[in-house]
Amino acid sequence: MKTDKSQIQGYLAAAGTLAIWSGFILISRMAGKSALSGYDVLALRLGTASLLLLPFLRGIPMRLWRDARLWTLAMLGGLLYGLLVYTGFKYAPAAHGAILLPGVQPLLITLVGWLLYRNRTTVARMIGLAGITVGVALAAVPYFATGSGLHSLPGDLLILCASLVWTLYTLLAKRWTFDAWVLTRAVAVLPALVFLPVYFLFLPHHLDAVPTSALLIQALYQGIGPTIIAMLLFLRAVSLLGTERTAAVIALVPVVSGLASAPLLGEPLTPWLIGGLVFVTLGAWFAARPQPFREMPSANSGLTPIRRCIEPQA
Numbered sequence: 001m002k003t004d005k006s007q008i009q010g011y012l013a014a015a016g017t018l019a020i021w022s023g024f025i026l027i028s029r030m031a032g033k034s035a036l037s038g039y040d041v042l043a044l045r046l047g048t049a050s051l052l053l054l055p056f057l058r059g060i061p062m063r064l065w066r067d068a069r070l071w072t073l074a075m076l077g078g079l080l081y082g083l084l085v086y087t088g089f090k091y092a093p094a095a096h097g098a099i100l101l102p103g104v105q106p107l108l109i110t111l112v113g114w115l116l117y118r119n120r121t122t123v124a125r126m127i128g129l130a131g132i133t134v135g136v137a138l139a140a141v142p143y144f145a146t147g148s149g150l151h152s153l154p155g156d157l158l159i160l161c162a163s164l165v166w167t168l169y170t171l172l173a174k175r176w177t178f179d180a181w182v183l184t185r186a187v188a189v190l191p192a193l194v195f196l197p198v199y200f201l202f203l204p205h206h207l208d209a210v211p212t213s214a215l216l217i218q219a220l221y222q223g224i225g226p227t228i229i230a231m232l233l234f235l236r237a238v239s240l241l242g243t244e245r246t247a248a249v250i251a252l253v254p255v256v257s258g259l260a261s262a263p264l265l266g267e268p269l270t271p272w273l274i275g276g277l278v279f280v281t282l283g284a285w286f287a288a289r290p291q292p293f294r295e296m297p298s299a300n301s302g303l304t305p306i307r308r309c310i311e312p313q314a
Helices: 002-032 038-059 068-088 094-103 105-117 123-145 150-176 180-202 212-241 243-250 253-265 271-288
Strands: none
Touching: 002 038, 002 068, 002 094, 002 212, 002 243, 002 253, 038 068, 038 180, 038 212, 068 094, 068 150, 068 180, 094 105, 094 123, 094 150, 094 253, 094 271, 105 123, 105 150, 105 271, 123 271, 180 212, 212 243, 243 271, 253 271
């Protein structure tokens, strides 16, 4: 009975993570369609998150503030990722972001993990990755068949670069094994120390060009939802369900956010795009689902296997 209750709590935590990460794509695209620039959204996110996390910084040992690895992760996951993804959503629709962010993560993690560490993978995972590849190809058909999607190409490329940056962040975070709560605080606060002075002194501001309600939505959602709450829910789900079952639930992010973009943002969903969302989601789910055996790393990798575990994309 206790096990059943734990599983229910785990799936609820995973579902909460799924909802927040799906909302991240929709809310980010909402900002992209407004007068806010990527700089503005990142400033709102980092400013809100760092203010909320300031009381909890005393728990981080001083030696870690001088750790180049922690700064590297913070600049990748907190600064560069945010600049790329928020600027990308100025041009690319939410459904494209759903495919290119959480959708292609298993594929990128496998490819980059193999290039860097020669990580091996399972046949079942390869089948899932093939499904993701088919989904991306379907979504790309309008580019090559009619040229109708070329207006979103700059945004798609920026979001794809953001996905690659998050892949590097994920792999390095797994290799360097920082405590998750330490990393959560560092990824919010360290980029704020670097970016916010530059933003206020040198970069253009558009905060006065949108209603106060829009600013509050972006500041509170971006700064609290994916940055803090989703991390806590994600860790809770992993502790109760395990990495793979949690990731299998999270694999639904592309189809949930992609399909929701039509009624919530008024963005069109073509048959090619719907097919891409479905194939990417099925491929990500198949690659993430629990397997009867563990992945085997190559003899020279010296690492634990790379599992289908997307760190919170926030």
